[in-house]
Amino acid sequence: MDFLSFIPKTKDCDFDRIKRAQESMANRRATICPERAEIITEVYKRTEGEPQIIRKAKAFAEILERMTIYLEDDMLIFGNQASANFAAPVFPEYSFDWVIEELDAFASRTGDSFDISEDTKARLRKLEKYWIGKTHKDEVNRNLPKVNLLAEKQGVLHKGGISMSGDGHIIPNHEFVLEVGYGGVKKIALEKLKSNELDEEQRSFYQAVVIAMDGALTYIKRFSSLAAKLANEERDDKRRKELEQISEMCRDYMEGGARNFYEAVETVYLTHLLMMIESNGHSFSFGRFDQYIYPYYRRDLEEGRLTKEKALEIITHFFIMTNSINKVRPWDHTQYSCGYPLYSNLMVGGMKSDGTDGTNDISYLCLEAMNLSRLPEPNLSVRFWEQTPHSLLLDSARLIRKGFGMPSVFCDEVVIPAMMTLDLDLETARDYASMGCVETAIPGKWGHRATGMTYINFGKVFELVLNNGVDPASGIQLIRLNGKEGREVSYHTYEELWSAWKRALKYYFDLAVQCDLVCDRSLKFHDADPFASSLIDCSLERGKTLKNGGAKYDYVSQSNIGPSTVGDSLAAVKKLVFDEKVLTMDELKKALDSNFEGEEGARIRQLCRKAPKFGNDDDYVDHIVADVYESYLELLPGYRTDRAGRGPIGCGYTMSTSNITSYVPNGFDVGATPDGRLAGKPLNEGASPCLGADREGPTAVMNSMSKLPNDKIAGGQLLNMRFYPGALEGDDNLEKFTSFIKTGRLKKIFHNQFNIVDSKVLKAAKENPEEYPDLMVRVAGYCALFNTLMPEAQDAIIERTEHSW
Amino acid sequence: MEGLISKIQRYSTKDGPGLRTTVFLIGCNLSCLWCANPELIAPGEKYLYYRERCVGCGKCVSVAADNSITLTEKGCVIDRSRCSNLKECASSCYYDAYEKVGYAMTASDLCEKLKRDKDFYDQSGGGVTFSGGEPALQPEFVMETAKLLRREGIHTALETAGLIKKDRMRELIQQIDLVLYDIKAMDSKMHLACTGVDNRVILDNAMMTAEMNIPMIIRLIVVPGYNDDKNDFYNRLQFIKRMGKAVKQIDILKYHRLGEGKYLRLGLENRVSIEEPSNEYISEYVQMAREMGFEPTIGG
């Protein structure tokens, strides 16, 4: 076995079976499961007229009572989301039309395909009629202003998941669940129901929590009988004992708190799974796993009930099993997030809320477990700061060197101040964890959607600025920058151009917030989630779902795509047209319109390409990119979420550059840009430099990044770097790389992630996918198997500057 | 004071301790047959031609004086001996098919740029390395930059083949914290055949540097069929032994072919065409060094 630094001393961890489980999970095939859709349709039909949250709770409970359950062969961690491994359940209550429309296309998608049987298709088609006009998506469409639809047609706005699926994006209070169990949560709700001062909303909420928790407990007990049955049939002694243990444990497991390390880890998995049966949001995250699991580990270790090796086995099984869960999205959303991502972030290391370092055995074991499991989920991140042991970073670097993109690293000295720009005290801010790709939240205290509200295509906004608000592709004009209709506009100074940018950005931000509100108001009804809500602080106290103001804190952010493309383009215009006057605006615009065609186009493109580019430690352009960030940050204080005044602290907006793979499809919509980018090519990823623009190596990229207002970007700042494998070869290079990561502290690097794959390998994998089944790459804040990405996203990754020197 | 440099390579990991920025200076007074940086040997600016970027538009052809560039199936063929205005031809291309090597920079501008990565140097125990070409051929420029860097608290290293006047050398290395010294062969005939020069001065200067007690890393390249004679390698190691405590480390450098493409793009003849040596091949040399009490690192 090839460990990072672990040296097994006992035989308690069965590495062979981990290997088998890993292989079978890596080769898993996505399918679609109709069971959940059928059951919820029945329950909804039966409960019409009852409060929505009660209907949701009853459906949740009945799904858990009736769905097929099974135990994955030879795994210690159990609990299944649908009738088969990696089968995606269907959530018709959020949106259903696209499922029906795409039934025949699921299997033939170029990325994220799903096998689906004719039987499943027929079963789903039967449900179609009931849901017409009743879904969350229908509600959003009824309320969305026309102008928003036009802005979408222009390619500026994209409403993403919020308009047609559940919200997700939370880190439940795992510590609390481990302490009281689902039974304990139910007790609290029952206790609350004794009061006669409850209003209707609160009464329904507590009743729903009781129903939901009962459902969860029933689900667990079903595993007791199943495991007993399987134990009877099992020939292998060791496995039979394990099954007997599961059966015994599930008789009363989670009626109260977790009783040992094994139960604690199983609980974390189960809670995660149950949230993903309740709703089809994604980015349900694990928070600071090493912090809340450690007490259970230490106690079992001290009492001689556990060895480090057994702990590693359990964690590895848990990691592998998180990959059995799946989600199906419509095709147009899939392009925004390729690779079946669930963005279940799991974080280790970093400062504790008392200001001391929190690194412990579990931090290291998680890195080892990831080294063994080598699958896209969970999305593993490491926090570090001045006091982080060097050995933890060294193990992280060793894992990064293996080339599957994990862990990503977050720097406490940057993130904590960024979180402090919100209304948090220092102790709370120190407890942050990553969620989804790179967004940050306080575990157990944050409402849905710290990020991923409406997407704003910055690249497109800039294109509109150059065309007086007219989208050259669709001809739609919503804003007249010079007061006149039509594309003609002339900017005489850089300042004029800049103020037009600010006006256009504000205009579309207003529309985006409008879209957020429409979606949020609908989700308040359709995503009334008693199970998940009760696991976030203050919901149980207030008797409210998260969507109606149950969370302690509530901050959201949108997703902004292409800040570097815009900054590079502004810099090119400023330098070539206004400073050096080697080009006129007309010449430039003509070249852009023709996508730099012909000799004249080539001449101009060369000038554009030679203009300063973000990522090369060039102040001229770096400061312009920073201005682009500031122009958005400035707008934030003016906006509130739907929950304002209903309980949570905050209820405002933050900024995030977590934008998953959307930089690829967003690029499709944007014509040629003054940075020399051709029409339809990707925008920059997250906050990273534009593809291929960074030519001075990674230290220059960090220096450029350090000039951005990273410590104001509380929603998460995404930097993705690619290294040639040789750059990390041997102990000496590994040390150098580790010190490079560490320097990120001084450079105010919020988050950094690394791809260590040779572009030759990537190209080969694109040609011969069968030969590279488990080639994993960092996409944009998460990891995916390379083969599951669509070809354009694969190309973008290949093209991303390879730092080889 | 201006120097002529080709490239500033940040995040260098092979030119001394820690993360470094390596400055490549143009001009060399050796002419190693296997040189991986042929663009750095002759003084002055040069132009590399990238066929894969050329779209065959013919512009450079029409700009070239005396028809010295012809467009063929295989891209542009440049008759460099006749071309008197290559600079103009190159800058007429809109497709970046020509790449210029070599630009002048003042010591203070260079220092400003190098300073930008100070945090990385500090965190990793790195610094700046002057390489080339032969950086010692621009001694004033290197000294001035090194002085400025020293003032900033930045560690400096000089990679040299050591063929300059003794006094110059002494003066130069006093401004430097670490010398990476290339010894290409002990046998003077072999040295002459491989590099075009005699090695007497080189060895004298190496010994002088050691006597001045300036920390040194000795770099020993091994090129199969050229300077890989075991006896000679043994003699190189013996010589290093005599240099004493100043030698902190020895690097055995494996011949590599990464420079081949540059010959093609410069229109030069590649004089060494052999396979890259295997790990087994190189391990014999490593073993020899170990037996003499060294802990060599392997690079290339």
Ligand code: SF4
């Ligand atoms: S100008 Fe450039 S693209 Fe045109 S023929 Fe010459 S090298 Fe090729």
Ligand code: SF4
């Ligand atoms: S000393 Fe170095 S730069 Fe000079 S010719 Fe030899 S290998 Fe090339």
